[in-house]
Amino acid sequence: MTQHSIAITVTGHAEREFTPNRCTVRLRVHADGATHEAAAEPATAAVKAVTDLVTALRDHENSPVKRWTLDQVQHSRHRPYSQDGKKKPWRYQSSASITVTFSDFRAVGPFVTRASEVEAVNVDHLRWWVSRKAEAKRLAKVRHLAVLDAIEKAQRFTETLGFGTFHAVAIADPGMLGVAPPTGPVHPAGAPMMRALAAPMGVDGEPELVLEPDRITISADVEARFEAS
Structure with missing residues (x-):
């Protein structure tokens, strides 16, 4: 200088x-019952129903789905207590999470509508983002x-x-x-x-x-x- x-x-x-050019839909599958079967059967059926929905979308020539994941169905149980401290019968839970990432937003709304109609399925979260x-x-x-x-x-x-x-x-x-x-x-x-x-x-x-x-x-x-x- x-x-x-x-x-x-x-x-x-x-x-x-x-x-954004991506949307990830997170679904939560949850069912409970008095027996293992009472919780596991609806959860398994829900996972299959959602999987069928995703597979149908993936089979399209120009699929709106970029990727999807499915966690293994988890099974657990707990024993609640009554107000007076006495043990109640066992309660069983089955749960799983599914994520579906879309590149075509026109398919998100219809998918969310159909998935939310499946028993034991809740739409947990929608994340809109930009790919790397x-x-x-x-x-x-x-x-x-x-x-x-x-x-x-x-x-x-x-x-x-x-x-x-x-x-x-x-x-x-x-x-x-x-x-x-x-x-x-x-x-x-x-x-x-x-x-x-x-x-x-x-x-x-x-x-x-x-x-x-x-x-x-x-x-x-x-x-x-x-x-x-």
Whole structure:
């Protein structure tokens, strides 16, 4: 840095909204009864029913299902107590969890509707997310915008100080150049909320649930050092 130059260190920030491209539906199978069979039979039947639903979707030429998992059915028992402390007969439980990841959101609503109609099945959670490859591309775009933001700030500093030109000396992730971290809100990529839209009629004449996720906000920050002269 010469006598007629000055160092300018700035942060650049950018954020953009993106639509998720994956939805993972988590189903919980649970049944209980006075005997092992009373709990195991409905749980096993429920797992088979859901498996049949998923298999039918997987058999499509352009399947909306990217992957799915099924935990082994677990069996347990416990002995409850009455209010006066006396032991009651054994109660038996059978449970399992199933996850189904969709790439075509048009299939999510109908699947959730059909799965929730199966006895002993509950829809536990829907997670809307961006696949790793897609997220990397989107984050690269946002980082590019953050660098442009840093350049614009440096240009304004240069003009305000009465210098004519500036050039980059260093660029880094937050904290690498000793700049204080931003104090504004953080918007990591996460699981957005969802909203139900007007339901079209299904093939059986019944309305089908259509789910649409809110967009995911992806943000990026960079630190940059320039020399103005």
